[in-house]
Amino acid sequence: MVTTAGTLALLHTSPVHVPVFDGLRDRHHPGLVLRHLVDEELLVRARDAGPEAVGEAVAAALAAAVADGADAVLCTCSTIGGVAERQAGALGVPVLRVDRPMAAEAARHRRIVVVAALRSTLEPTVALIAEESGPDTSIVTTVVVEEAWERFEAGDREGYLDAVARAVDGAPGDDAGVVVLAQASMADAVGRMTTRRLVLASPRPGLAAAAAAVAAARAVTSGR
Template identity: 45%
Template sequence: MSDSARKTVRLFHTAPALVAVFDALAAELAPWAVLRHTVREDLLKCAIDLGQATPEVIEAAASAIAEQTHDDIDAVVCTCSTIGAAADLANATSNLPVFRIDRAMARESLMLGERILVLATLRTTIEPTVSLLKSEAGAMGRAPTIESMVLDEARALFLSGDTDRYLQAVADGINAAALDADVVVLAQASMAAALPLVKAVNAPILTSPRIGFAWVTRELSGLAA
């Protein structure tokens, strides 16, 4: 892609650690992309405190995302699955594309099997991810079996910021839970870093950062064509 076709993408995070994750993905997959980052930890904290991403949280997140659609931005990507519905809400009224990072992962999981297992470390992430899977399944005329599990031990480590033990707990949870699934979906982008610690399992394990960012870059390349 020529310099004249470079795209500036605003990444909207609720976890600071994802800044480095997506910088690395951009360097590998889309060196033509210029990334800008916004981190709003308060939105995820609010959802956790309330026990779910309430309509009020989604509306607040959608407004915050909409504020990122400036003239110098070509697209916005929401990297948080808990507030993923806010990306859809913002996209409906924006003059720029607003992407939900986990949508491509949901679509790919439906192509890989009929028994989908959703794993998360935060209970607030389960419902939005399952809802997205059901929506995409309906659009594809599919009726998969979707089960979900919260990795409670990993959740406590995630909230305490103990990254190394968090990732090991995620890996242990994947190893224990993946036996009866055709495909495993990791609902939170932060869980992707645990994959190198996972033992060999038969089911494919999908994570949103790489799959989602690759999808976004393809869409943006198409816009530039």
């Protein structure tokens, strides 16, 4: 357990992420202050017009978080994570996407199955894995859990997680390789699965990377 002083702002596109990250903070990063920014409209617009369409809105939200004292920012939405990450230079603080550490782990494997509840999440997730794998290109198969997002939007969390678990258990391929859960909201489905494949979810490694970024930023500031 690592105690981390400092403040991390989290940009969410659903309020369901707030208790998840609070719980992870309490277990693994006591002392880290989390400030949650929830804007569901960002994902709606990104699905309709593409992630770049929300670039200005994301930049404004992150700038406000930094002005409010955030030492770093973590975007928990895979669809707009790349848009958020590119704001780091302008903001002067670390800006992380929650799925990068997960993608880096996945890229170590030759065969990868990416499971998503939203088609808009597939392209940025697959692109991120390709970026992390470099010349050692992995074989990536994608699966969209068509009925899952409707359950999520209806507030049927149990049905959503069950649908994700069934999709992972029925995903093509054998026990080799790894399964990537493209959205942070899928993480709690892991305990409902029977697959023998390694299943990767983004919240815990994503928060750990962000906590490390906060600690590094605080160390630089205190050393001035």
